[in-house]
Amino acid sequence: MELTPRQEQIIEIVKNNGPITGENIADKLNLTRATLRPDLAILTMSGFLDARPRVGYFYTGKSGNELLSETIKNIKVKDYQSVPVVVKDNVSVYDAITTMFLEDVGTLFVVNNKSILSGVLSRKDLLRASLGKQDLSELPVHIIMTRMPNITVCEKEDSLIEAAQLLIDKQIDALPVVNKTANGWEVTGRITKTNMTRVLVELVSEDHF
Numbered sequence: 001m002e003l004t005p006r007q008e009q010i011i012e013i014v015k016n017n018g019p020i021t022g023e024n025i026a027d028k029l030n031l032t033r034a035t036l037r038p039d040l041a042i043l044t045m046s047g048f049l050d051a052r053p054r055v056g057y058f059y060t061g062k063s064g065n066e067l068l069s070e071t072i073k074n075i076k077v078k079d080y081q082s083v084p085v086v087v088k089d090n091v092s093v094y095d096a097i098t099t100m101f102l103e104d105v106g107t108l109f110v111v112n113n114k115s116i117l118s119g120v121l122s123r124k125d126l127l128r129a130s131l132g133k134q135d136l137s138e139l140p141v142h143i144i145m146t147r148m149p150n151i152t153v154c155e156k157e158d159s160l161i162e163a164a165q166l167l168i169d170k171q172i173d174a175l176p177v178v179n180k181t182a183n184g185w186e187v188t189g190r191i192t193k194t195n196m197t198r199v200l201v202e203l204v205s206e207d208h209f
């Protein structure tokens with residue numbers, strides 16, 4: 001978040017004199033309290049300053065970096081997840097490729113006949129299968145998919161940064177968001193590198209602060 005020179009000045013005054021009333025900050029800047037109100041609102045909302053009734057403003061002691069990292073750690077998987085695209089484990093590789101194109105995704109999740117996660121298909125899994133001599137419309141996806149228990153998953157309440165760490169550590173493009181049931185994992189969402197890119201873009205827009 002970019003602060004205006006006046007906001008920087010206010011922070012300096014509060015750092016050196018806090019707790020200090022809005023009136024006294026205004027006096028030091030030769031401005032009216034009303035003129036300062038929007039700046040004080042921005043600085044308290046974004047966490048640089050805290051305000052207590054009858055005490056005044058004080059500096060929270062957090063750097064912009066600390067505030068940013070706190071904001072990021074508070075983002076959950078459910079805030080950015082996309083709709084999952086799933087196929088049944090008995091569909092053919094040919095049909096899976098068609099689904100990947102039609103749905104415009106890079107990763108498909110595979111479920112069994114009880115809608116429980118059984119595997120993952122990436123673009124390269126399908127490309128690799130296409131290099132062979134097999135008839136793709138006769139080859140079921142469960143033969144070529146990455147299967148349970150080797151699937152890396154996340155849950156909707158997990159922090160998004162943990163999911164990002166998993167994408168990096170496992171060198172994969174997507175994670176299924178799952179809901180644990182007695183029968184196994186139901187797939188309820190999808191987290192991809194694209195979701196992560198969106199977070200980065202939105203963090204520089206004002207909405208997050």
Ligand code: ADP
Pocket residue numbers: 107120121122123124125145146150151152153171172173174175176
């Ligand atoms: P691509 O193969 O198109 O580069 P990925 O990097 O996502 O895409 O996939 C690499 C391998 O990891 C593939 O074999 C894929 O099946 C597997 N994979 C992808 N996502 C997961 C996941 N969430 N859990 C376990 N394995 C995965």
